[in-house]
Amino acid sequence: MSGSASLKSTYTPAPEHRFKVGDKVVVKTAHPPGHRRTPEYIRGKQGVIERICGAYPNPEELAYGFDGKPERVLYRVRFFQTHVWTGYAGPANDIIEMEIYEHWLDPAGVQS
Amino acid sequence: MSGTPHDHYARGHDDQAHDHDHDDHKPVNEHDDGPPGEYEIMSRAMQELLEQKGIITAEQVTKRMELFDEEFPYHGGQVVARAWVDPAFKQRLLADGRAACAEMGAMLEAERLIAVENTPQVHNVIVCTLCSCYPRALLGMPPTWYKSRNYRSRVVFEPRSVLREFGTVLPDNVTVRVHDSNADMRYLVVPMRPAGTEGWSEEKLAGILSRDTLVGVTVPHLPA
Numbered sequence: 001m002s003g004s005a006s007l008k009s010t011y012t013p014a015p016e017h018r019f020k021v022g023d024k025v026v027v028k029t030a031h032p033p034g035h036r037r038t039p040e041y042i043r044g045k046q047g048v049i050e051r052i053c054g055a056y057p058n059p060e061e062l063a064y065g066f067d068g069k070p071e072r073v074l075y076r077v078r079f080f081q082t083h084v085w086t087g088y089a090g091p092a093n094d095i096i097e098m099e100i101y102e103h104w105l106d107p108a109g110v111q112s
Numbered sequence: 113m114s115g116t117p118h119d120h121y122a123r124g125h126d127d128q129a130h131d132h133d134h135d136d137h138k139p140v141n142e143h144d145d146g147p148p149g150e151y152e153i154m155s156r157a158m159q160e161l162l163e164q165k166g167i168i169t170a171e172q173v174t175k176r177m178e179l180f181d182e183e184f185p186y187h188g189g190q191v192v193a194r195a196w197v198d199p200a201f202k203q204r205l206l207a208d209g210r211a212a213c214a215e216m217g218a219m220l221e222a223e224r225l226i227a228v229e230n231t232p233q234v235h236n237v238i239v240c241t242l243c244s245c246y247p248r249a250l251l252g253m254p255p256t257w258y259k260s261r262n263y264r265s266r267v268v269f270e271p272r273s274v275l276r277e278f279g280t281v282l283p284d285n286v287t288v289r290v291h292d293s294n295a296d297m298r299y300l301v302v303p304m305r306p307a308g309t310e311g312w313s314e315e316k317l318a319g320i321l322s323r324d325t326l327v328g329v330t331v332p333h334l335p336a
Contacts, residue, residue: 037295039241041268053224056296074296076226081290085269091284096268099295 017073017102023049024108025077027100035063038104046108047079050097058101073102186252187218188300188326189318195227196305196317202229209300213250220249220298228291229302230331235286236301237275237328239267240293247298251323258327268292278329301328308334 019025029044037059052075057068081094088094148156162168191213195202205212209225225247228236240246241264246254257263267274271288275281282288291299303325309317324330 037242039292039294041241053297059295076297081269081288089270090272090288094271094288094290096290096292098292099297101295 017052017075019049019052019075019102019105019107021049021051025049025075025100025105026108027077028104028106030104035060038100039098042079042084042098042100045079045084047077047083050076050078052076053099074099075102075105076100077105181253184248184252186323187213187216187249188247188251188323189321190314191216191218191250191300192302192321192326193314193317195302196309197314202302205300205302209298218250220247224297225250225300226291226297227300227302228289230304230328232304233285233287234289235275235280235282235328235331236289236291237267237271238291238293238299238301239264241265241268242294245293245298247300250298250300251326255323275329278324280330301326303328303332306332306334 024046025048026046027038027042027044031043052073055071055073058070058072059068062068076097077100078095078097080092081088081090081096082092084096159168159170159173163170191205194216195205201212201215204215205227206229209227210220212227213220213225230236239258244254244259244264246258248254263274268290271290272282275288293299303321305317306320309320320332320334322330322332325332
């Protein structure tokens with residue numbers, strides 16, 4: 001399950017997207033107030049783009065009654081569990097994946 | 113809010129001062145340790161007041177909850193059984209879950225359904241740590257344990273322990289792949305077809321595809 005060979009996007013990518021499948025990314029370490037879909041436990045962690053889900057109305061705007069425009073690109077990002085949790089008890093190949101909006105991602109190696 | 117230190121993200125969600133449409137479901141914490149959250153207390157107090165004023169009865173509330181169950185019947189077993197017997201359908205299910213389910217009359221409320229396939233190398237399990245997102249049009253109403261703080265907080269960082277509690281013990285050479293259903297996608301696990309089911313009808317196959325097998329906490333077994 002490692003590397004980008006086994007990763008493929010099943011959906012039509014959003015018209016413009018910053019990252020492609022297999023890119024290494026880091027979830028931003030930010031704590032803005034309000035409604036966020038980015039779980040606290042994954043902020044600051046490095047993963048790999050697993051697939052591009054398309055573009056969706058921004059949930060952070062929808063939550064407050066706005067129309068969510070412009071739409072944001074949504075990715076599924078794959079993380080090694082040992083990179084997410086200090087002292088993860090399972091084997092090193094265990095993974096966790098979740099959906100992260102583009103504005104929460106930086107290229108790996110670049111601090112936000 | 114009260115709570116134990118390990119569930120800080122669940123607590124952060126409860127703290128939101130607004131309602132929203134994240135699958136129209138609040139997490140349920142009443143079966144977990146610790147005192148009820150403030151929304152739970154408000155909800156209970158509201159129901160008691162409405163009952164005391166004679167506006168609703170407890171029976172009506174129970175009836176309404178049963179109606180929710182009827183509104184979302186369980187189609188998941190039929191869909192996966194079809195995938196087991198029809199390789200072309202399985203490919204369509206894995207490529208676009210929503211469209212494949214629509215072929216079988218299950219119209220999903222979410223935009224996308226991502227079907228993930230168990231293999232001898234990979235076991236998939238689904239959770240929503242933020243609340244309780246769940247493909248209701250496919251799997252019916254989510255079980256209480258799926259919405260519990262215990263499951264939501266633990267399966268992401270100790271999935272093998274949680275799976276063991278469900279009776280699912282996986283060797284270390286099988287990758288455990290946890291999916292946090294935290295935004296707009298919904299998920300379905302396609303389990304491996306057990307040996308000994310050769311020649312079975314779709315209907316008979318569907319009979320061993322329980323809801324729990326399609327969330328990934330158990331695997332299908334032949335009837336004892």
